[in-house]
Amino acid sequence: MNNKKRILPAKKATLKDVAKHAGVSTATVSYVLNDSGSVGKTVRDNVLKSVRTLKYKPNRSAQAMRTGRTKTIGLILPDLRNPFFPELAQAIENAAREAGYAVLLIDTQGSNETEKEGIQMLSQYGVEGAIWCPASEQDSFKNFADIIPCVVVDRPMKNYDNVHSDYVMGGQMLAREILKASHTKIGLISGPQDIASARMRREGLLTELTGRAEIIWETAVPYAVGLTPETLSLINKNKVSVIVAGNDLIAIGAIRALNDIGISVPDQVSVTGFDDMPWSTLVSPTLTTIRQPLTGLGQEAVKLLKRRMNEPEAERTVIILDVDIRIRESLSWIT
Amino acid sequence: MNNKKRILPAKKATLKDVAKHAGVSTATVSYVLNDSGSVGKTVRDNVLKSVRTLKYKPNRSAQAMRTGRTKTIGLILPDLRNPFFPELAQAIENAAREAGYAVLLIDTQGSNETEKEGIQMLSQYGVEGAIWCPASEQDSFKNFADIIPCVVVDRPMKNYDNVHSDYVMGGQMLAREILKASHTKIGLISGPQDIASARMRREGLLTELTGRAEIIWETAVPYAVGLTPETLSLINKNKVSVIVAGNDLIAIGAIRALNDIGISVPDQVSVTGFDDMPWSTLVSPTLTTIRQPLTGLGQEAVKLLKRRMNEPEAERTVIILDVDIRIRESLSWIT
């Protein structure tokens, strides 16, 4: 059927071709293209015309070779399937492209081993910098930033430039909203306490809550829907009017557990989440939760990386962005 | 506080350095590294030792310049936030890396304009091939594949190598399951009928259903939770025992609409989705839906692209992968 002969990619025009076509030297063409050197108006126009008619596009590999600059950055993520990352990656790619950089993507699937390989790979491809969300909190690479300018996103990490959300603030905002809704008896299901961001969420909540409401019980679980048996039994005791969950997945788990024992959310017990995952408006009840400025994080990461690439010797910088609260059905007022 | 002086990235060892260190010519080193030419065992070992001690890694830009091969492919997606893409992107990146290729990511945010720019950009960076999920069905680029070897994923598209799911089969599987559950009165909310995959879903459903069950009403809506007024009024008529939705978002919309008028899902009316988005087990009721082999699609796309890059003149190939049905709560049996 479809045997229309494919046209082989015509080999691309080179600087030399343009020079010949315009009757000048390659240097002149280069000067025109880079606005350097000095070229007369007529010659410049001729060159530009030749560039257009030959559809000349500079060969990045050659430029990279000569200048040492690849106009490329790396992006290392643990797992794109985690709904946190797609929006971040999108923002980073867009901001980078805007700034004239292409993005080499590496998804490590959470493996520290792959992370190291990935970093090596990026270095070999000559990326000028990298944005990295480490798979775990300890620096699997001794100091990546010694090899390539690098900013770490989402996780606070020593010795690196950092961009992340204000998790403490998120905890505080939840606390305030909970108090405003007149809740006084609280159950707390934190995320893993060996993760800094989970600790900070908890810390923010507690500092704002102490003296004004009572933590009836507390537990910590992995970021997942399935809760631990202890947690379930705590939920079953049901002495609280609101359950604060470490993130949206945990919140869903809590809602399910409550429903399973015939307790309605939010009529009898409220639940709050954290992260505002894309589906948190799709579940029932919709989740009251904290929204991280994912796009902002990405943009700031790129900005910071550009700075770092320009001044490799600069002081370490940490950028912390404000979060938002999204008030939805799962948190109700006590009347 | 942290004013530990950053160590500037030591400039990398070059082939010449290795050659000098090993006391041979650069050609010999290159031959050793590429297993070409002929080199004696002792010399080879010496060279390898020098490579190790100098931590030499070949400079990809230079290799690219000399050989014309960048060992890089492009990945052009319309929108990473669409939950369909992260898993696909992950699979593609992993498979590509496995095959020795780095992946340049471009997220066009659905803009045809950006898509064109992106393709130009990839061509400039010298990618050896690209995997493309077009933002719209008409080829915004006349024929991308004339510029770069290219395979189109997810959407059937003429003149390109294709990899996508068997949407017809998905429709059929749903139909069979619905019949098995003894439903005979069906409401159909298709996705946009100008999209081939939506048409195919519908087609598969109908071919399998005709004569065995009745389509009481039918409508088509965009892939979103918010349904059109006509659709809502059709739902309100409630003459059906099951509503087949064009994808999971539409299914959620239908469930909400039903709940709003006091109809319980799946007790009174069943609902099916399509796509098995990551949250389809998180909603209540959990969705009966069709799972696309996202990882498989990515892997096949990379495989196919490798083939295409090796034989640019080969016939167009279309690969269609089987889908799975995920039977969950939202579809109930009529007893």
Place this chain on the structure above:
DNA sequence: CAAATTGACTTAAACGTTTAAGTAAGATAC
């Protein structure tokens, strides 16, 4: 035993840019 082949290496050109250095002509200075 001379001729031809093989094996192990080196030399040097090439890939497509950028850019320092050179050149020649015209303008400006004194």
Place this chain on the structure above:
DNA sequence: GTATCTTACTTAAACGTTTAAGTCAATTTG
């Protein structure tokens, strides 16, 4: 009117690889 400075170019080297072609000794061949 010569000397100096600009302007507008060109020449050629360099970036780090790969690879065709060359060299030379050791081995095989008839």
